[in-house]
Amino acid sequence: MEILRLKELMIQKGMSREDLANKVGVSMTTISNINSEKNLPTIHLLLQIAETLNVDIREMFVPTKGTAISQLEVEEVKDFLKRSLKILEFEK
Template sequence: MEILRVKEILNEKGWRNKDLADKIGTSENSVSAIVTGKKFPKPETLVKIADVLDIDIRELFNPSKSVDLQEIFTKDENGNLKSVGFIKK
């Protein structure tokens, strides 16, 4: 299993490796190595990647455990359900 989701996120955003490389100031080869899992980036590079992709840094990682969550709702003043978050089952 890949640790990082960089390739998936780039695809979702319609970006190429070169687009990311240009924005974080590195080579396309370095980004390619990160995307393919051949190289793990330094923490400061992870921060740059998350910043230019406009995502929380945690979104770069695949979850290491599957957690069973239950969504919790409340009713607003009109009686409509509104999600307030998740709890572990």
């Protein structure tokens, strides 16, 4: 299961990797690596992406409308956020 729904949200919003990359100030490779979960975005970048896509940041992880999530999905999101926070602390 993919933790981030970035690719799905980009399709829904009709936004290409190039468009998103330009709007948030990163390379297309960065967006591609986030999509494939090769790299984890910082919380700051995640917030920029959510704002650019005009979605609640929670929608980056799970659909917020009419969809129940499993405990496994909750745990995967928690793990993702913990890893992201560790990266953020390391970058200070």
